[in-house]
Amino acid sequence: MKSLGRLRTALGERSDYDAVAQCSRCGYCEQACPTYKATGREAQSARGRNQIVRQFLEGKFEDPSSAEEALSTCLLCGACTTACPARVPTPDLVLEARREILGQPEWARRLLRHLLVVRPDLLAKAVRAGFALKRMGLAGLAAKTGLLRLLGLRALAEADAHVKETPERTLAEALREDASLRAGPDAAWSYFAACGTNFVFPRVGLASLRILHRVHGRGAFLDNPCCGLLAFNYGDLETARELARLNIQRWEDRRSDAPVFADCSSCAAFLKSYPQLFLRDPAWRERAEAFAARVKDIVEVEAPVRPGVLPGLVTLHDSCRARHGQGLFKEPRAAVKAAAAAFAEMECSDDCCGGAGLFAFKHPELSEELLRRKIGHAKAAGARTVCASGTSCLIQLARGLEKYYPEGRVVHWSEAVCEALDGSDG
Numbered sequence: 001m002k003s004l005g006r007l008r009t010a011l012g013e014r015s016d017y018d019a020v021a022q023c024s025r026c027g028y029c030e031q032a033c034p035t036y037k038a039t040g041r042e043a044q045s046a047r048g049r050n051q052i053v054r055q056f057l058e059g060k061f062e063d064p065s066s067a068e069e070a071l072s073t074c075l076l077c078g079a080c081t082t083a084c085p086a087r088v089p090t091p092d093l094v095l096e097a098r099r100e101i102l103g104q105p106e107w108a109r110r111l112l113r114h115l116l117v118v119r120p121d122l123l124a125k126a127v128r129a130g131f132a133l134k135r136m137g138l139a140g141l142a143a144k145t146g147l148l149r150l151l152g153l154r155a156l157a158e159a160d161a162h163v164k165e166t167p168e169r170t171l172a173e174a175l176r177e178d179a180s181l182r183a184g185p186d187a188a189w190s191y192f193a194a195c196g197t198n199f200v201f202p203r204v205g206l207a208s209l210r211i212l213h214r215v216h217g218r219g220a221f222l223d224n225p226c227c228g229l230l231a232f233n234y235g236d237l238e239t240a241r242e243l244a245r246l247n248i249q250r251w252e253d254r255r256s257d258a259p260v261f262a263d264c265s266s267c268a269a270f271l272k273s274y275p276q277l278f279l280r281d282p283a284w285r286e287r288a289e290a291f292a293a294r295v296k297d298i299v300e301v302e303a304p305v306r307p308g309v310l311p312g313l314v315t316l317h318d319s320c321r322a323r324h325g326q327g328l329f330k331e332p333r334a335a336v337k338a339a340a341a342a343f344a345e346m347e348c349s350d351d352c353c354g355g356a357g358l359f360a361f362k363h364p365e366l367s368e369e370l371l372r373r374k375i376g377h378a379k380a381a382g383a384r385t386v387c388a389s390g391t392s393c394l395i396q397l398a399r400g401l402e403k404y405y406p407e408g409r410v411v412h413w414s415e416a417v418c419e420a421l422d423g424s425d426g
């Protein structure tokens with residue numbers, strides 16, 4: 001079966017059709033949807049997308065591929081669900097329709113599974129090799145000469161242009177060597193290394209670990225594989241389930257009820273949503289529910305900070321999967337507001353920045369428009385520091401600030417809080 005078939009909604013568990021039938025076409029979500037605001041096109045709004053999904057489920061599509069643009073341009077940000085009186089789960093419905101209508105080549109699915117499940121060491125080697133080439137300027141050269149585009153690797157060319165940081169070691173490699181992070185009965189928490197933190201932003205992981213040590217004492221590294229979000233969004237439910245089982249098993253092996261912290265909001269939200277993967281599998285569903293109940297986004301930590309020590313005006317970009325995926329709004333603000341010399345909200349703080357995982361690479365023009373708007377709001381607020389909690393947001397906002405507002409900087413929530421941590425040497 002290509003899709004889940006059933007979804008968890010605010011009104012309880014529903015079939016895909018019953019979930020989409022909850023949309024009354026009222027339009028309350030229109031002004032919350034970033035792609036609708038940028039394009040003005042009904043097909044690129046939540047209401048339009050829900051109608052496409054409904055028509056598909058009713059068998060009214062003669063050519064389902066005509067829905068491709070509307071479905072593939074959805075950011076899966078969830079702003080529509082937050083704004084919707086019926087809390088229609090549009091991102092889940094869009095993903096279900098993508099799995100049924102769009103599909104993915106079998107070779108790509110096998111390769112993804114091989115790299116994420118069977119040989120994650122190969123993935124780490126491939127990323128390291130790519131970063132080494134980038135440091136030597138070769139990847140940039142291939143992108144600049146148009147070689148990657150000529151080879152049909154447009155998304156790779158875009159990715160190369162976006163990722164600026166190229167660490168020589170992964171975070172996991174460093175943490176495995178740290179004896180103080182080994183599992184044990186005295187570990188008060190576990191740390192889940194998200195792929196973005198692991199490969200691109202090890203510094204974010206180190207900041208998160210300092211906060212966790214300061215607030216909760218000793219903890220352990222989970223030494224986890226990918227959470228499965230990449231496979232899930234790519235349409236490969238089986239690989240997503242396989243990774244979910246591996247992560248749940250690893251947590252169970254610890255025989256500890258301690259919380260599991262993740263510092264990419266997209267991963268934290270996905271780990272919390274594991275039960276939805278197993279709605280038809282009672283045994284794994286129960287295990288997934290026990291695991292998901294222990295997962296925390298790092299922004300939920302109540303960190304003690306020295307007041308007013310973050311310089312300049314600070315603002316917060318709500319990463320979609322923190323705000324809309326987990327309903328976290330006050331939590332990320334508490335420590336940042338207390339630590340900032342001055343704090344101001346930016347307009348549309350919970351609009352997607354256009355990063356959205358691979359979206360920025362697949363839809364560069366639309367992504368750029370969303371980014372331009374986001375940076376415009378940060379600039380209008382007069383912010384010198386923008387805090388975010390999604391690793392995809394960090395990549396996207398760093399690029400946008402460099403281009404449209406070089407006076408500003410972006411930092412992960414953990415880095416900002418770590419900079420101001422009380423009882424630490426900063």
Ligand code: SF4
Nearest residue numbers: 023024026027029084
């Ligand atoms: S998704 Fe919700 S807010 Fe949007 S049109 Fe449907 S019912 Fe209304």
Ligand code: SF4
Nearest residue numbers: 033074075077078080
């Ligand atoms: S998930 Fe985001 S982009 Fe997709 S329809 Fe909802 S608000 Fe629009």
